Amino acid sequence: MTLGALSVEGVEKRFGGTAVLDGLSLSIAGGSFVALLGASGSGKTTLLRLIAGFEAPDGGRILLDGADLDGIPPYQRPVNLVFQSYALFPHMSVADNIGYGLRREGMAADEVTRRVGDALAMVRLDGLGDRKPRQLSGGQAQRVALARALAKRPKLLLLDEPMAALDRGLREHTRNELKRLHRELGTTFVLVTHDQEEALALADRVALLDRGRLAQDGSPEDLYERPASLAVARFVGRINLIEGRTSDGGTVEIPGLGAIRAPARLPIGTEVVVGLRPEKIDIGAVGFPATVTDVAYHGDQSVYRLALPGGIEIQASRQNRSGQQAEAGESVGVSWPEAAALVFPK
């Protein structure tokens, strides 16, 4: 088994009277790349601080490779954190920043120098060791922060919103770098982010946190294609939501629209919400009659705003492989595969 397996067991954390983490359990396999995804207030940052050891849980326990971390101060945990602000020590050079953690281990000076060089090469910043943090660009500072944390060769690397301070162009590049480092090192990476796109693109597993609880834990595809709840479906990706009531024969009765086929294991007559991802919706000649009320052109794709009978408004996105498929004002037919309809109890 790869090292760096983390097990969070029924962890609780309260600030004042409010439970920020409410009996959260989560297990992370050694060597995996996991994203803790959630809106602000979901408890993801608190969980990160608990793993790093900056806070102590009020209940439950956190185990790293089977060993309880309770009572172990942050400076003794084999876990390192890349801070959102990077927190590079402003009065030290880049090399001294990276070597800081190694010197704390009592490592010999020449060994520190060698390891700092390795770390700089790893993040492709060779030769920048003498710079001060203020002389670095945002992207460089981020890589120094990564190198500083990874130089310690932690069993687990925590990344707190690592792309938040980077501009869009750099993010793509940084994502690839993170994936490369994860592949090369085999260290467990735990990424905390509110950006679902980042979580889906980077992690091989995503744990979605909602108000201190685990809303869903699975592969990015699980979260997107098979959301466990309406809350997950809403948080991850775009989705059309249509209210209805389950009817017999695997259908949902939508007021004004009629019955649609939708797989649901719910008693007949249950109030439900049907979720439809915009890219699953076909625009053509067949299906429900609809009027295109607006088209937003995005180059690679277009997003069509469609008015269905019963005052229902949905959005459909289609790739522009051979031009746009409809114009505003046009009457079209709207359809989708049966499996695309996600049914949630209201």
Add this chain to the structure above:
Amino acid sequence: MNGLVRRLLVAVPALWLLVFFGLPFAFILKVALSQAVVAQPPFTPLFQDGAFQGSLANFALLVEDDLYFDAILASLRLAVTSTVACLLLGYPMAWAIAGTAKRWRAPLLALVALPFATSFLIRVYAWIGLLRPTGLVNEALQYLGLIDGPLALMPSDFAVALGMTYTYLPFMVLPIYASLEKIDPAYAFAAADLGARPGRVFWSITLPLSLPGVLAGSLFVFVPSVGEFVVPELLGGPGTPMIGKVIWQEFFNNRDWPLASALAVVLLILLAYPISRAQRAEATTARGLS
């Protein structure tokens, strides 16, 4: 418009410096170059019949007579003592205040500045009440049977250092607090995360990042301490007088304005050096931190 406003904003402090520092200093320098006479004003004019009458005779006298050199040395020694004492007391105070919950910081800082609500003179007199042979401290120690007779707490250099430390402590606490408060808490977390124990976090991160405040506080204490006149006058012993007192004596007892002015000029030059060095150091660290 913008440029005009900016120029006006710079002009105000510049004008202030010119009127309340530049002109008086020019006058003092002029007097320092003249000779004392029994007249009104008590110094010779710098130009007479179109000829320059000034000389460096007063400065030469300062070098010849050990009294002045000793006084400057005694002043520097006491100022260093009070600065170090203020630093040792003030840093932990500032650190503690910066470490408390946000809502407690303003009231605690107000407490630090509270002594300013009472007149400086009254506060120094209060120390006389505490330290004199029949003062509160001696009486209490005698009552408890810890000493047989009163300790000679004052007048003494000890009492002067104590009085100056007490007087200037807020000037040390406030700038150190300001620089501690500015330090991003993430640095300390990052250091701990990288394996630094709390003591190491302090020495390698917190202390170096708070040095601009330490430097500013030390200057705010050291500079006025060197020229301090009131505290040594009230609490000081008959030993070597401090430079502030010597200047006072030359001005008012001996009516030797030129010599007193020369002393004031020398003192200013002595103090300008550490100030400019400190400013340069501060500019360097500020560049490093921004």
